[in-house]
Amino acid sequence: MHAATAAVSLAVWLLLTVAEAYPALHAWLHGGTIPDNDDCAVVALVHGKVETSVVYAPVVLPVSGIELAPRVETSIFCPSPVLLPDGRGPPVFFLVS
Numbered sequence: 001m002h003a004a005t006a007a008v009s010l011a012v013w014l015l016l017t018v019a020e021a022y023p024a025l026h027a028w029l030h031g032g033t034i035p036d037n038d039d040c041a042v043v044a045l046v047h048g049k050v051e052t053s054v055v056y057a058p059v060v061l062p063v064s065g066i067e068l069a070p071r072v073e074t075s076i077f078c079p080s081p082v083l084l085p086d087g088r089g090p091p092v093f094f095l096v097s
Contacts, residue, residue, distance in 0.1 A: 016045050 019026045019042045026042050027034050044050055 016042050020046050 019029055023034070029042070030038070030040070
């Protein structure tokens with residue numbers, strides 16, 4: 001939609017610029033003769049009476065919600081003072097179970 005609007009606007013602007021350079025095209029646009037009190041778009045373009053306006057549109061950025069929950073993990077080593085009797089502790093070698 002925006003590209004089509006831009007193309008049409010450019011085509012109209014170029015048509016007015018060409019009509020400014022060729023009086024025969026300007027007369028054809030008026031139906032054959034240019035009136036004495038002509039205040040059409042071609043004359044406005046020739047005399048520089050075209051005003052442009054600046055549009056201040058706010059930039060809209062998408063906001064994606066990201067929830068960050070801080071997770072605190074701690075590890076505390078607490079040695080056991082109790083000595084286990086033989087046969088109740090972990091195996092001495094990994095292969096012997």
